[in-house]
Amino acid sequence: MTDSVPLIDAATIERLTPMPALIAALRAAFADGTYQSPPRYAKDLSKTSSLLVMPSWSEGARLGVKIVNVDRVARPSVRSSYVLMDRATARPLAILDGATLTRRRTAAASVLAATFLARPDSRRLLLIGTGAMIPALIEAYASAFPIEKIFIWGRDPENASAAVTQARAKDFQAEAITDISAALANVDIVSAATLATSPLIMGEALRPGMHVDLIGAFRPEMCEADGVAFARSRVFVDTYAGAMDEAGDLLQAIASGHFNEEAIAGDLASLCQERNAGRGADRDAITLFKSVGAALEDLAAAEVVFERWQEDRA
Template identity: 45%
Template sequence: MSSDASAPASAAPRIVDAATVQRTLDFPSLVHALDEAFRAGREVPLRHHHPIAQPAGRDAMLLLMPAWSRGGAVGIKIVTVYPDNGRRGLPAVIGTYLLLDGATGAPKAVIDGSMLTVRRTAAASALAASRLARADAGRLVIVGTGALAPHLVRAHAAVRPIRQVAVWGRRREAAETLARTLSEEGFAAEAVGDLGRAVRDADIVSCATLANEPLVRGEWLAPGCHLDLVGGFTPTMREADDEAVRRARIFVDTREGALHEAGDLVQPIAAGVIGAGDVVGDLFDLARGTVPGREHDDEITYFKSVGTALEDLAAAELVVQRL
């Protein structure tokens, strides 16, 4: 089926699998597309969260994330988050994206939402790092070994000269497996057991976990470090402690989302450690140049993302354009 907006409403939507999403969304192009989308803006209602109680283990979550552009496409992502899926050999986050014609509402494409999510999430972190990490940042620590982790490494390497990668995970064997994969791609990668030592030596620390208690301590962050927090998406989730926000210059993907949903900010604000006004800017500000990014080599920068449907729509539009 043609992806042209003039296609008949009765035509069947294109089905786009994960391999096609990964192939079409190279990180340099996707980072550029997100930069343009944040500069231009989109209509993005606050996403819906629906907890799903589980008879055993942690509760699951259903997320509905709509977005549209004036005169352009309409999209919605349907995501489930099942934190205990790792024990079943399944990813914790599973999603489907539906892209609709903005003029008729007819479905244009049904896209693998899980791959779309990891690619756009990693690209958003890279977009932030392109403004906030030091230009010579070459040492990256990745905290977490899930589906998103390798994409974060590749995305950061698209905007910064990443040479060395330290991988930390709760399960050593998973960290070693990821390190081997990254080594095969040309990175000097190794699994590490001492997270504190690895963070102290890092230029960029990128966290993609489902932690409810902080893993990264602010006292470990060296002058000039950039901290990238991706995993937490509810007010009860934390990846870094209060000292991290106290020491850093803070940025978010969107103020509305992060200040309502990110435990890494909601909790220290509630405790009086920082105020909402201590969030310097978001990706709209950075893309539009209304707030400066990194101001000097020794400052610690902090980026917290919870995801926004703007990113999904921009990524889905790029996929369909390239097909």
């Protein structure tokens, strides 16, 4: 039976997940309300690495499990596989490259949130980080907003320059920067995708009308933005349970007294189900989206890949 289970590689996943279609699939999944995702299992494997197991299923015909190894000192730092199964029989339908699936669904989820929270005319994007998420974030944001200029910051200037070169090769106007706070004065959206353990985004530097997208800090000791950033923002999360269990910078903002759980304005489900207007007509609000990842995003993305893969073979 093993030989009959297709292995869908990274290149195929990228080809089969154009960002508009992926963002639409995630929106439909969050709006649907039937996807179930229990808290993910997390276990430290060493001082620098962790195992994550993330199951999800829906009232439809499929269920899926992602198995992830995160090692903060390895490159790439995230390695994973995704097993898509028939719900009734648990027979594997496909095994997907989990790292690529994760990167693309994560970028799509961030931009899905931004469609509700960022100004529709946002044109200047600051990316904090130089890892594998950056190309997917550029593709996703450019698919939904009229992005004219991209700024990229990295701890290693050479890595930032390399990310800029990669962006320019795809015809984006990109520039490496060294001062995050100074750059915040000139951008509409800032997206951080790092493994930082101390704040990179200072709330005092945020200006009215900005949108902040925090992707890293998926463990309590990690942090990308300080408590002031949360205090000054209208804060949304991908899921309440995940955020309150794992979102390091959010938990630290609460512990420091800058923020409290009751002040969270909404989650992706409330936005996609139109129970929350997000930014609404308030052009001056500072909005902040904190994500740690949700297993339903993996399942929705894997279903897009598998269905398109089947269409290719028909």
